[in-house]
Amino acid sequence: MKTVVIHLKKGISNGMGNGSGGIKSGVWSSLRSFAFHALQIRDTISETMGAEVLPIRGKVRRGLFVVATHRTVVKPGVDEALDAMKQTYDGIEDLLNKTSQSIAETVPVQYSLDLNVIFFPQIGFLISMPIDPETGRGNYEGPEDGGGWDRIFSTRSRVYYKDYRMRELDETFGDMYAMICDKEIEIIYKLGQEVLEFEEVLIRASELCGELDRSEFRSTFNVRHTDGTISFLALAQGAGMYKLSRPHVTEDNVIRIKGGRHPLQELTVPSYVANDTFLVGGEGAGDQAGRNGGAGARTTFSQVTSSVTHDQPSMLIMTGPNYSGKSVYLKQIALIVYMAHVGCFVPADAAVIGLTDKILTRIATKETMTRMQSAFMIDLQQVTKAITLATHRSLVIIDEFGKGTDSNDGSGLACGVFEHFLSLGDESPKVLGATHFHEIFENGFLQPRPPLAFGHMEVRIDMEAEAVEEQITYLYNFRPGRSRSSFGTVCAAMNGIDQAIVERADRLGLLSAKGEDLVIACANLSSSEEEDLRLAEETARAFLMEDLRPFRANTGGDESMQDPRLLLGHVMSAV
Secondary structure, eight states: OHHHHHHHHHTOOTTTTTTSOGGGSTHHHHHHHHHHHHHHHHHHHHHSTTGGGOHHHHHHHHHOOOOOOOOSSOOTTSOHHHHHHHHHHHTHHHHHHHHHHHHHTTSOHHHHTTOEEEEETTTEEEEEEEBOTTTSSBSOOSOSSSOOOEEEEEOSSEEEEEOHHHHHHHHHHOOHHHHHHHHHHHHHHHHHHHHHTTHHHHHHHHHHHHHHHTEEOHHHHTOOSOOOEEOHHHHHHHHHHTTOBOOEEESSSEEEEEEEOOTTGGGSSSSOOOEEEEEEOOOOTTOGGGTTTOTTOOOOSTTGGGGOOTTSOSEEEEESOTTSSHHHHHHHHHHHHHHHHTTOOBSSSEEEEEOOSOEEEEOOOOOOTTSOOOHHHHHHHHHHHHHHHOOTTOEEEEESTTTTSOHHHHHHHHHHHHHHHHTTGGGOOEEEEEOOOTHHHHTTSSOOOTTEEEEEEEEEEOTTOSSGGGSEEEEEEEEESOOSOOOHHHHHHHTTOOHHHHHHHHHHHHHHHTTOOHHHHHOOOOHHHHHHHHHHHHHHHHHHHOOOHHHHHTTTTOGGGGSHHHHHHHHHHHO
16 A cells, blocks of 8 residues: 555556556556455454454554545546536537538538548547549548638548638537546546545555454464464454364474364365374474473373374375375375464364474476476475475375386385385474385385374275176275275276276286286287197197007017107107
8 A cells, every 4th residue: 555655646547548447447446445445354353253352453443444535437426527528528429410411511412421520539620521542632622712621631531621610619629538638637636635635544554454464373373483474354254164173283293183174175075074183203303392292282182292102103104995085184184284383273173283394295296398307207306305304393295106107116116215204213204195005015115113004094895786886985084004905996997997998907907916927918819829829739639639559569669669759759750
């Protein structure tokens, strides 16, 4: 608002005369919009429950009051002289028609139908006649007895003239358009001067609105060592509309959430299944705040801060079927932590959130043509940043890392990243992960230990169902422990993949689980190769059915024919 007042003092009105909306934009639009919304804020605060205990409410009531002002557009009723000029200007069409008829009566009949009288701003009233292509002059240029018309200018098709009647109209009505513009500028300038009389009121109201929007939340939410700003009213109204609860922010390095929800996802579904979360980060070298209750610790939610020990999990790895809600679960935890740190109520029944310095994620891969990077390269950079920047106070979320490369390399990288964070000991951050690399756990590459917890989203399996897509029902309940299957083919069937493809994928998966060589299983023979194989099989079977005793008898007791290879050659030569 200070900038708007400065522009008003200088006579600057952004948008006037530059074809961008006139006085509907720029200074006047800002003044109108500010006054309207400032009064709405005042009314909203007055109606907010519990607002009477806030110091800002008294300041707003004293500083924001109705200031009478004109509309930002000059409309009828503001100035009588301006209204008269506009009325005349609006009726100029009838005046031109009557004048044209009057002049047409004084010209030869063959030219009267083509004669027009028009008005140009800053030029005045003119007589218009068609141009003669051969002479470049008008078809008629007035009487020849000294009453000719003065040529003013011409276009490709018409010539424009003035005579004594046009000059009389100019003297009588003047340049009405310019006069109207000048009068409106005069009125607006006068209005600006009247507005400037209330300069202090406007600036004070603007500062109060800014103070309302930038109230420090430390005293309100009793959060220590945290700087930030909030939109006070928006957060208060949002907490009531979406059933948010007040989080308990503690200096202990812990995340404990009861009945957590995703604030956006729950708006898109008929009902949302809430889930719990419990993670404890490392104690950190020299971090006294994170050792069982610093000076600002709370003990409200199940005495969580007094029960935090180093044996509790700092990493939770989610496994289980696609489409079961793992990614939403990870994101909702990150959002709850973030909302608690900006002073907002959170979508949970209760929450104890330890101070967190960073939220580092590998969730979404955003590719762009402006950077020569593959999707896997972007994933690697995100994980590298998380490894480099993470402290024991950080929250790290890794969702399906390693899926953009060879499965062996991907599973090895994912396992290595998880092992790295677990090996940090007291410096380990709070880590949430999700993966489909079950071989990491089946082969013992990531050994169970107290800081490592597993979870999955509950599903109901009905293998007797005829349709593949009916074999699994998602319940979206978080359950501790590890799921041993991702049910990828079931998810494929549910999303419209052809049944033949799904069945073949099931067969190949079964062969792979049995240790079969998929290359051999998937190999296809040509028709000639199949024929050769058939003939070879028939020959082998026929050979096995032959009685070789007569051949041995015909050898005459030759012991050299007792060699199986010589005997086989003798038989083949006889076939």
